């Protein structure tokens with residue numbers, strides 16, 4: 001399938017417009033006095049973008065919540081924002097075609113929320129769960145079940161069998177455009193890997209006029225290889241798909257790419273908040289505007305403006321003019337790094353988006369390689385210089401020797 | 414004010430009909446395989462009664478939830494039932510008159526839910542919090558805030574000042590009938606006691622035509638004296654009130670009574686589930702149908718039919734024909750008690766309500782006084798006889814000596 005840029009079609013009554021986002025991680029570091037509200041701030045921006053762009057629906061790819069049991073404040077914040085932005089008088093123009101008792105059979109109201117006569121929904125939200133907000137405990141429920149029970153969100157892609165899964169698509173139509181939306185909530189990678197290998201994952205397809213449908217699959221798994229079976233190779237996925245929205249991986253690689261083998265393209269929106277101080281999280285963060293017209297589609301990137309800035313730099317002391325034999329080398333190395341951070345802060349200052357809701361203090365990370373006779377300096381004293389200007393003074397410096405970088409902690413995505 | 418029985422007025426367009434309940438304790442013993450669903454079962458019955466009786470609103474007096482942080486299953490169950498029973502096309506005929514930004518100013522949507530154009534509410538629920546579900550943690554929120562944010566419940570009576578509280582009534586009108594509804598969520602008894610004593614609790618009143626209003630106050634505190642200041646004497650309450658709905662006390666004493674000093678009457682609905690094996694919880698449980706017509710009102714009792722039966726008996730071994738000097742007296746005492754329990758089970762069997770949702774196994778408690786030379790028998794062996802017929806085999810027997818009854822544990826209400 002080709003992706004053509006036909007802006008004139010964007011507002012056509014046949015165009016399905018979808019705001020696509022993943023890994024919003026509501027509640028991340030909520031107890032931090034500086035960063036505690038970041039996730040909700042950007043969730044609000046995402047919902048506002050959906051409204052401004054007049055989308056037909058919002059599609060979320062898992063990890064809406066950071067904690068499996070989010071605090072009351074976080075659930076309350078999510079509910080408040082959804083009620084504020086996704087309810088209202090704008091009519092939803094998508095016709096829901098598939099059997100809702102199948103698509104939402106796991107919920108007490110197996111009905112898409114905008115067709116419930118008791119709810120006035122302007123933008124329906126559809127979400128799968130991620131590994132952070134997966135179903136657990138009594139009743140095997142997750143936080144999305146609370147949003148679903150209260151009518152604020154359509155939770156799909158919940159399959160409980162550990163042996164065989166048949167994924168039934170949500171079939172939607174707007175004018176001549178037909179969307180088959182497949183979803184699969186996060187499952188342990190190894191287990192899903194084996195289920196795919198053993199041909200126990202089946203994607204059901206509409207019986208008639210198969211070629212009229214645009215087939216989108218949203219999944220939340222490891223995409224990059226972490227061991228033999230601890231990821232899902234793209235090649236496992238069905239080739240009738242047109243687009244795969246890949247959640248879980250936090251680096252924004254939203255522009256759809258082909259692996260050269262499969263016919264489908266993969267878009268990886270990435271997280272809307274940095275939950276680790278790793279390279280991938282330093283990239284600009286975007287959500288997608290997926291436009292489907294007939295059997296053509298494209299994704300426009302929408303840059304998020306409220307994301308806290310994150311600047312990272314690698315410093316190899318041996319590559320500088322510093323001499324490890326100097327009497328006061330520790331002091332000199334510290335001064336060198338101080339200057340580097342000041343420089344990152346200036347850069348951040350120059351690159352602010354101008355959005356009033358963007359937090360002011362950036363995240364800073366310098367990874368200092370002290371191989372070849374250098375010594376680490378005192379991190380705590382170093383951070384004292386930046387308590388008023390950096391969001392994460394306590395963990396801004398990471399010391400390592402050559403080839404130790406893999407030791408850096410990476411919290412689960 | 415007189416209470417007159419005028420059934421003809423019950424369906425008058427001027428009659429405000431209110432389903433009154435307190436202490437529903439959702440989630441109580443939810444992990445117990447036998448009793449785990451009791452609280453939700455009876456909450457459903459209460460909501461069904463509200464619907465069948467065509468009430469204008471539901472008023473809850475606190476402790477809707479048993480745990481401050483209820484499980485996802487319990488919150489999910491509450492949301493599901495509220496959405497099922499309290500949304501729909503029946504128009505709400507109550508005109509809301511007071512300033513909603515004052516009444517609900519502590520919530521993100523300071524608006525009574527049935528006036529929100531995005532929600533189709535058929536029965537608005539109004540609730541204060543109890544001591545079990547009071548606001549705590551980040552943001553000082555409680556479970557009712559989640560129900561409020563999602564539009565399923567109107568949470569009122571939340572005052573955070575520890576020094577001075579001005580209670581603004583919810584003013585509602587239906588035809589010629591005017592209701593001023595005052596609410597005060599649970600506060601530590603000692604603190605509230607002192608605030609009352611120091612005249613720091615003020616009940617605001619409508620400026621005009623004060624006498625046209627029926628004034629109802631819902632409160633969730635100790636009513637019976639537990640120490641000098643660890644309760645709220647009825648005499649502390651304003652005498653312009655007509656009716657006080659007293660939550661927290663679990664014994665059903667719903668028929669309004671006067672203390673002979675104040676002009677108002679007090680109705681204590683009691684809990685809808687037994688959360689302790691104490692005398693007060695053995696009484697039949699009711700909710701109230703409060704009918705207000707002009708300035709006259711009455712409360713009809715509605716007996717709850719789905720409450721698990723609870724039979725209790727005191728056995729004083731010294732008062733029986735048993736002889737403590739008998740060689741096999743332990744065996745004989747046990748046999749005597751076995752027969753007593755069998756008799757309680759027969760009684761329970763004869764007194765079933767006939768409601769298909771009433772759980773089958775009753776709660777049983779025998780309090781055995783073994784003073785004057787008797788010995789306790791083996792409780793564990795005793796309970797083995799009743800694992801299939803009693804809901805609480807493990808704690809059905811309580812041994813004590815004379816004057817030790819106060820030692821029996823009573824969980825907080």
Ligand SMILES: [Mn+2]
Pocket residue numbers: 063130131132220247248249412413
């Ligand atoms: Mn994830």
Ligand SMILES: [Mn+2]
Pocket residue numbers: 023025062063130132248249250271412413
């Ligand atoms: Mn994630």
Ligand SMILES: [Mn+2]
Pocket residue numbers: 476543544545633660661662826
């Ligand atoms: Mn209580």
Ligand SMILES: [Mn+2]
Pocket residue numbers: 436438476543545661662663684825826
């Ligand atoms: Mn209680």
